[in-house]
Amino acid sequence: MVSPFDPDGEIVKRGIPNVKEKIGRRRFMKGAGTATAAASMGLAGCSNPADQGTDNSGGGAIPDEPLRMACIGFTSGAASVFGTPMMQSARMVVDNINENGGILGEREIEMEEFDENVDEIVQQYRRLATEEDFDVIMGYISSANVLSVAPIAEELEQPTVVWDTGTTDLFDDAVTDPQYVFRTCASSSTDAVGAARLLQNALPDVETVAGVNQDYAFGRNNWDLFERAIESLGVDVELVDSRFTPFPNDDYSSTISALNSTDPDFIYSSHWGGDAVNFITQANNQGLFDDTIPCFTAGSHVIGNIPDEIPEGIIFGARGPHFPFGDQQWNPLHEEFVQNYQDEYDEPPYAHGAFHAWQAIWAYVYSIERAYNLSGEYPTKDQWVTSMEGIGFNSPSGFVNMPQGSHNVVEPSFYGFSDPQDDRVALTDTVWITPEYVNPPASITTGEWIDNL
Amino acid sequence: MVQQLLSEQLVIILNGLSGAATLFLLGTGLSLIYGMLNFMNLAHAAFLPLGAYLAASLIQRTVGAVGGSLGFIGLFVVFLVLLLVVVPAIVSLVGLAMERTAFKPLYGLEDDYQLLATFGIILMMEDAMKFIWGGQPVSATAPSNLLGSFTLPSGTYPWWAVLTILVTASVAGTLYYFFEKTRLGKITLAMAEDEEAVSFTGIDTRSIHLKVFVIGISLAALGGALYLPTASMTTGLALEFVILAFAVLVIGGLGSLKGAIAASLIIGMVQAYGSYYVPVLELALVFLLMAVIMLIKPTGLFGEIEA
Numbered sequence: 001m002v003s004p005f006d007p008d009g010e011i012v013k014r015g016i017p018n019v020k021e022k023i024g025r026r027r028f029m030k031g032a033g034t035a036t037a038a039a040s041m042g043l044a045g046c047s048n049p050a051d052q053g054t055d056n057s058g059g060g061a062i063p064d065e066p067l068r069m070a071c072i073g074f075t076s077g078a079a080s081v082f083g084t085p086m087m088q089s090a091r092m093v094v095d096n097i098n099e100n101g102g103i104l105g106e107r108e109i110e111m112e113e114f115d116e117n118v119d120e121i122v123q124q125y126r127r128l129a130t131e132e133d134f135d136v137i138m139g140y141i142s143s144a145n146v147l148s149v150a151p152i153a154e155e156l157e158q159p160t161v162v163w164d165t166g167t168t169d170l171f172d173d174a175v176t177d178p179q180y181v182f183r184t185c186a187s188s189s190t191d192a193v194g195a196a197r198l199l200q201n202a203l204p205d206v207e208t209v210a211g212v213n214q215d216y217a218f219g220r221n222n223w224d225l226f227e228r229a230i231e232s233l234g235v236d237v238e239l240v241d242s243r244f245t246p247f248p249n250d251d252y253s254s255t256i257s258a259l260n261s262t263d264p265d266f267i268y269s270s271h272w273g274g275d276a277v278n279f280i281t282q283a284n285n286q287g288l289f290d291d292t293i294p295c296f297t298a299g300s301h302v303i304g305n306i307p308d309e310i311p312e313g314i315i316f317g318a319r320g321p322h323f324p325f326g327d328q329q330w331n332p333l334h335e336e337f338v339q340n341y342q343d344e345y346d347e348p349p350y351a352h353g354a355f356h357a358w359q360a361i362w363a364y365v366y367s368i369e370r371a372y373n374l375s376g377e378y379p380t381k382d383q384w385v386t387s388m389e390g391i392g393f394n395s396p397s398g399f400v401n402m403p404q405g406s407h408n409v410v411e412p413s414f415y416g417f418s419d420p421q422d423d424r425v426a427l428t429d430t431v432w433i434t435p436e437y438v439n440p441p442a443s444i445t446t447g448e449w450i451d452n453l
Numbered sequence: 454m455v456q457q458l459l460s461e462q463l464v465i466i467l468n469g470l471s472g473a474a475t476l477f478l479l480g481t482g483l484s485l486i487y488g489m490l491n492f493m494n495l496a497h498a499a500f501l502p503l504g505a506y507l508a509a510s511l512i513q514r515t516v517g518a519v520g521g522s523l524g525f526i527g528l529f530v531v532f533l534v535l536l537l538v539v540v541p542a543i544v545s546l547v548g549l550a551m552e553r554t555a556f557k558p559l560y561g562l563e564d565d566y567q568l569l570a571t572f573g574i575i576l577m578m579e580d581a582m583k584f585i586w587g588g589q590p591v592s593a594t595a596p597s598n599l600l601g602s603f604t605l606p607s608g609t610y611p612w613w614a615v616l617t618i619l620v621t622a623s624v625a626g627t628l629y630y631f632f633e634k635t636r637l638g639k640i641t642l643a644m645a646e647d648e649e650a651v652s653f654t655g656i657d658t659r660s661i662h663l664k665v666f667v668i669g670i671s672l673a674a675l676g677g678a679l680y681l682p683t684a685s686m687t688t689g690l691a692l693e694f695v696i697l698a699f700a701v702l703v704i705g706g707l708g709s710l711k712g713a714i715a716a717s718l719i720i721g722m723v724q725a726y727g728s729y730y731v732p733v734l735e736l737a738l739v740f741l742l743m744a745v746i747m748l749i750k751p752t753g754l755f756g757e758i759e760a
Contacts, residue, residue, distance in 0.1 A: 250693065254724070257461070277592070290609070306590065
């Protein structure tokens with residue numbers, strides 16, 4: 001069963017996200033807490049920091065020594081299919097900033113890369129924060145890892161930008177009163193609530209739904225949120241099966257056979273990395289997608305890994321509006337980023353982490369520049385925190401903002417059907433849902449919000 | 454309803470058998486090398502991904518070079534030759550070179566040192582494969598796509614998995630015949646019992662060592678070549694395969710061909726039924742089984758060598 005999207009109502013939109021320059025600025029002025037941040041530094045009159053990046057209007061001394069930035073992601077193991085493009089993007093962004101003189105046009109960034117594929121993730125973090133004395137630690141793809149590390153970051157008062165992990169437990173449970181930890185991408189709420197709203201508004205023919213997710217923090221969290229959102233929204237579907245597969249895993253034959261026997265109309269899956277590659281390859285072989293619409297909320301990077309294995313009509317989300325090709329080639333930054341990445345690495349940035357790396361590094365740089373331009377001094381650690389709270393800027397994926405009172409960026413939910421073309425796989429019939437409908441307000445936890453939708 | 458149920462059971466059994474096939478091809482080599490050579494070679498598991506990566510490169514190049522010009526039968530034969538003959542042959546040569554350089558110095562050491570050293574070698578082999586083929590998943594599904602699938606009431610099933618089962622069954626039969634009926638096979642078994650006595654008869658035991666080693670490596674490579682068309686290779690899988698190969702060894706018994714066959718079938722079926730009916734326990738079931746076997750019969754189902 002492949003039915004076209006038929007969006008109606010107010011919240012599910014077709015085509016390009018509503019994130020053009022003008023709207024982005026207005027939303028920033030309205031909701032991103034500029035006034036609060038400026039007032040706290042004794043100044044007023046801030047605008048989008050993206051416009052202030054090279055202004056240098058602060059006038060105070062800028063440190064001579066380079067800024068030391070640690071970047072952590074999977075550069076080995078099965079998850080490197082995702083981490084490698086992410087790290088490549090980070091490298092490209094930092095090189096670009098340094099070619100223009102660095103932060104504020106003067107302070108270069110010294111980036112060091114670390115593999116997330118280590119057993120002692122907490123010890124690694126402690127070492128980077130204390131012995132190696134990094135100014136900022138950017139990192140984490142695995143939700144399980146960030147849940148271990150985030151409380152340590154707060155304990156050590158170490159500026160930390162979580163660039164990609166999805167679990168909502170990060171700020172709902174592990175660190176409920178964050179100070180030094182920020183996440184510059186949206187949480188799994190975007191994927192799970194987005195998919196539930198997609199079913200409700202755009203796929204009315206779907207009657208039966210199954211889930212297949214990886215058996216660890218991210219997969220469990222995703223399915224829990226999706227299940228609760230379906231119930232809370234009163235979506236008229238029956239959940240016929242929910243499966244959790246070992247992480248990582250290479251043999252999905254029995255899982256696929258089981259899903260084939262329940263024959264759901266729609267499958268929700270947050271699989272990613274090598275697991276997603278194997279699951280999709282084997283599901284194709286076993287005909288699982290013949291009469292089922294699969295929805296991969298975080299697996300669009302597999303398109304870059306196995307383009308020949310991607311049939312038409314699979315729904316891919318990209319944890320926000322991050323996808324190189326399709327209807328969403330809507331903003332000059334997007335086109336520039338995709339082109340630069342393609343030129344540099346001879347492949348497109350299908351992994352949404354590549355976009356998330358851009359967001360994380362620029363969020364940090366913009367927040368430093370914003371604080372400097374407002375206060376006239378290079379910010380201390382705590383001034384940086386104040387500047388990060390409420391940051392908002394244009395990115396390759398549209399306007400990114402961190403609502404005041406939250407340490408978590410919100411992004412729209414974004415889904416589309418795979419559309420194999422001659423030289424690429426694009427997303428077509430794209431659907432996007434505005435951030436307010438897929439992310440909780442800053443004041444309550446994701447679970448509480450979802451249960452009261 | 455009954456038809457649906459039977460179809461489901463058939464699919465689970467086929468899943469179990471195809472999983473068992475990969476395990477058998479991997480575990481047998483490890484078991485033979487330990488049983489006959491008294492060498493605990495963890496790095497053995499890395500020859501499976503090596504076979505798979507090599508198969509991917511060869512398939513991709515073949516498809517690029519001949520495309521559809523050969524027709525169904527021509528292309529199928531080419532794939533079979535590549536996967537069943539060329540890949541095991543090339544990987545065996547790599548194995549042989551490694552035997553002379555990396556493994557030979559380890560033969561006289563205690564098991565613990567062999568374990569540590571060969572674990573180091575597996576990590577180096579993993580990195581070497583990552584260096585050559587990159588960190589991204591490598592897949593080449595052309596052989597499986599060529600054969601297609603057959604339809605059952607509970608879904609479709611790939612013919613390639615059936616072919617994998619049949620090829621492995623004939624390999625198992627051939628090995629059984631080799632050890633039970635041929636002179637070389639009997640000498641090999643005798644060497645496992647008392648190598649010194651065999652060498653007194655004037656037989657070149659070193660050459661037999663090498664033959665057993667090469668058979669083991671080529672079986673692992675064959676396992677990788679047959680595995681690839683239905684999955685993809687990513688770095689890190691070698692370490693996963695080590696654990697499963699060990700499970701075959703522990704459950705079946707060290708150095709026993711019958712044990713390797715039985716253990717592979719048991720593990721394959723436990724995994725297939727486990728992931729179908731109780732997915733939460735999929736991983737735990739294999740280890741639970743290992744623990745139970747070790748408690749009841751520490752030498753494994755068919756093993757006589759003390760672990």
